[in-house]
Amino acid sequence: MKKIFSILVFLCLLTNLLWAAEPIVKKIEIRGLKRIDEFSVRQKISQKIAVPLNPEKISDDIKKIFAMGYFDDVRVEMKFFEGGITLIYSLKEKPVITRISFYGNKEFDDDKLREQITLSRGSIADNTLIQDNALHLKAFYQSKGYWLAEVIPVVRKVRGSNAVVSFLIKEGSKVRIDKIDIEGNHAFDDNDITGVMKTSEWWLFSFLTSGGYYNSGVMKQDIRKIKDLYFNNGYLDVRVSDPEIKVDNKKHEMTIKINISEGHQYTVSSVSIEGNKAYKTDELRKLIKLKKGEVFSKKILSGDIKAINDFYSQKGYAMISIDPAVVPLKNSDKVKVIYHIMEGDLFHIGRIEISGNTKTEDKVIRREIRFDEGDLFNSALLK
Template sequence: MNKLLPILLFLSFISVAKAESFTIEDIRIEGLQRISAGTVFNYLPVKVGDTMTDNDAKGIIRSLFKSKYFNDVEVERQDNVLVIKVKERPAISSIELVGNKDMDSAELLKSLREIGFGEGQVFEQAMLERVELELERQYFSRGKYGVAISSEVTPLSRNRVAIRITMAEGVVATISEINIVGNHAFDDEELMTDFQTTTGSLLSFLTKDNQYSRQKLSADLETLRSFYLDRGYVDFTVESTQVSISDDKKHMFITINISEGEKYKINQVRLAGNLIVPEDELFKLVTIRENSVFSRKAITKSTENLTNRLGNDGYAFANVNAVPEIDREKREVDLTFFVDPGRRAYVRRINISGNSKTRDEVLRREFRQQESAWISTEKVEQSKARVSRLGYFENVNVETIPVAGVQDQVDLDFGVTETPSGSLSAGIGFSQSDGLIFNANVT
């Protein structure tokens, strides 16, 4: 029907297109049931007194059809009266959702209404098809790849329809196999030790770790990349990943194709830039050394050490970048740490928020960083740790905020989340002798 509609609309204005132009003395709308004549007039590009042309006829049909209120539009001339015959799209009388155990009906109906598919709104077959596809996508994201979505449209009186959407959810597909192809230096088991995606365990019914998630797989690929980069494989790449599913939609199979590349060593380590701290003192903070295996983890740790050391002297915005120069023939890396201390700053004010039950003084007596003193990364972290150890707060966060209009001042914002007066905690464990062990306590 959708493909035939443009043809029908075209044929409907052929007679007008071939007719001579005329002055519109009146406009009559025929076929309206629920839609008001005023609504139709709002969409018309002509009015009484205008000269009607073939282009106007095309414009009328195009405009009314674009409104999505009508399935069919015809434009005719009766003497000097413009007659517009329409066939309204039906209105949605009701939407019934059946079989949706994973998704709340009220939330689904609310979401459908927000996209223009709700009770009282105009029914479009194309929109129903999009709804089915979106529901299917939602179930896929929950691991239910065997879901079947069907719909039934029942015509009612007064040009209305009742819609019934049935969801046969099926079961969650679980990961049956994970294979890594191209690994020679390490076996699959070692490489997948820290993967979030697994083929399951005794507690998978709780952890859901054997259910496929694109986000978890992406995180696992980054974990795999880090594993190799921390062991000298500078040129490591993930060449491709394939995710397939069994015919019954219950089992998934993941294949990760990799290229390990060669193993590299560090040839030289240098410090460059504005070294406001003695170079020998800074160099002691570098954990990667000449002739050691290249390691991104060690480089990151060295960068953090250097940044924190500068931060202890008030350089809160210090920037340290590690730049490698790779010699692929010798399989060696020259590493330069470029140091930019930035500006030195002292703490103007320490603000506290979130403590509705605990007085400010209780927190401030734990602070090791003081106002009107040079900021110290170490003292800020000590202050945060001491406040956390009080046991009054679930979370303690610290933000360093530059003071507007000045270059050498910052504010520290301590944000805390207080622990509820009473809380319930529960846990589950497993032992060879006792099997599953559940525990709970109230504090």
């Protein structure tokens, strides 16, 4: 919809030349509201009553009111009288959606498509929001293999301030993944990399695994899995590109290319523990699997953090926190690993309250609880 900025406040700059003193705002009126609460609009207005007129504030206020997303038009006018000014905000509300329809959808019924959008009856007919919902529908179709699907939103005003939104859909045919091309990989072969991915090339029995078709959400997870494969084998500088997709419209097939920059493989130069007071370093070191001289692994690091966390939390330290630092050494393919421990205080079990039990008595439930009030906190007993 066409946004119209009709701002007359800057006339006051000329008027000020004729006034002996700056004009004072005596009153602020808001007109044109039908559904939107006046208080919410006034919250956006920084120009105050009983203070001099500030054109910059009014200009900013207009932008803030537009940013609410409820209005097609915001106009500010002034009425001058002896002793001050009345500011009048004239607002034109956007239409309200009374019906949402889908045309051209054959593979998915209306109810399924409604689940993919945020619009509903009663929503404001905001163009940006409607376009976003059309993109949601297109992304949904693409996730199901309909890569060539098109969704066009049409807005039609009816009965004054109401609107009907229609989504015109051209589904097209499914586009299969013909090939996944991995480039730049040397440490791992193509099968190692595609083996951690859920996205796969289409084959005769793809229907058994729901594979063979592109899903952007699944691909994002696959990119993370590829990075983890490298992180768990010492490649901390690895870079994995977003997929490059080429579609053959005639064959209804696509090729996906993923570029990898592996970087160097890092080994562990040293492992240290800091911040521990309740337990000796030698005792905690027994929990750590990451060893000096071995290839660094993000997975082993995460396991070490969990082991230390479990050790402390089972001995009363409910607020234990471990902050690991992996520091690359200059001019070297080595890293030093530091486990920073924030132990926190010892906690004991306070009052045990039981609620929501309508059929079983408290005493029956308490018999199954493995700790009592006053006991030292133990996270293992909560599982």
